[in-house]
Amino acid sequence: MARPLVPLISIDALVTAALELVDEAGDFSLPKLAKRIGVSQSSIYNHVSGREEILELMRGRIISESPYEIRGGDWEAALRTIVRSYRDAFARHPRLAPLLVLQTVQDHQVLALYENLAVALESAGFRGRDVLSAISTIDSFALGFALDLAAPDVVWAPPSEGFPALASALSNAGPADERGEAAFEFGLEILIAGLHSLLRSTVL
Template sequence: MGRPLLPLISVEALTTAALELVDESGDFSFPKLAKKIGVSQSSIYNHVSGRDEILELLRHRIITEEPYPPVDHSEWEGALRVLIRAYRDAFARHPRLAPLLVLQSITDPAVIGLYEDLALALESAGFSGRDVVAAISTIDSFALGAALDLAAPEVVWDPPAEGYPTLKRALGNAGPSEERGGHAFDFGLDVVIGGLRAKLGGQETRA
């Protein structure tokens, strides 16, 4: 075929197609991506370096497709709530993407910017030294876990027929899975914020 008059592939179109595949099927592959755009697999490598770059493009896309409002750093609790919720909502819109990003280094500037805002909020709250990274890790674990929960199979815990009465009762009280995820996130967000506040209370004047 040779080079076409107008490019058939763009990074934008590639990202859009890959995200649609992930939303539909939980994954994407070069054969399916190529078929969706109407080109051959190998042509894709003229625009991106490989699978990992597409994954990082997807991370950028979901974070930036719905920008979070400017954070007010004079109120650290509110700031943290906005940031954590923005992160979680990005994955809530595309739950099946979360498992694919777990192993990747985060390099996208827009996403790094979100972590910069997190670090600022934590410093303004009063954390310093290595506690800042520890707090970021805690928040990150919680947000990522909540995102993974949205992608998890409908039954995360599948106890055997006999025994485990307390867990089964708790699961019975949980309600439908969508509502369960929402409530669990709100609950967990309160726990994390409250726990951070308690940490500050206990060590107010420490350097």
């Protein structure tokens, strides 16, 4: 086929289809992506540089789909808002998270998110390299919880004997999504409380 009158492929449609594949199957490949939008594999390379760029585009897409607004409020509220927004983005597409950990962040929206984090932490009173340490810590939390969303319902499946404390903890858990939600809120509280505590001990 020659060049069509209107392009058959748009980057938007490409990303949408790729995201659908990831949501359904936990992964995507160019042959499957091409089949879904009714196009040949090789045509895709006329629009993006390759698989990696598609992944990065998906990162940008889901972050954009989860907008947040920081108005006024104190640093604590800002921090909660940012972390929740980040987590919500991955909650909508849980299986995307594992595919993104191998790649460097380049997306502008995500950088802006970290900028907002840095501002909030400075206004909280953190200085010097503590700002970056705090960002790294928050990042680890957020990424870890995003990955948790992609985990199977039963994350740890201990044999029936030999792990009593773990088994007991698991027996107290409700359904998987509820457990994940409770754990995230719990973790966020710990994070905030820990930051407060560190601020107190360094300021004094």
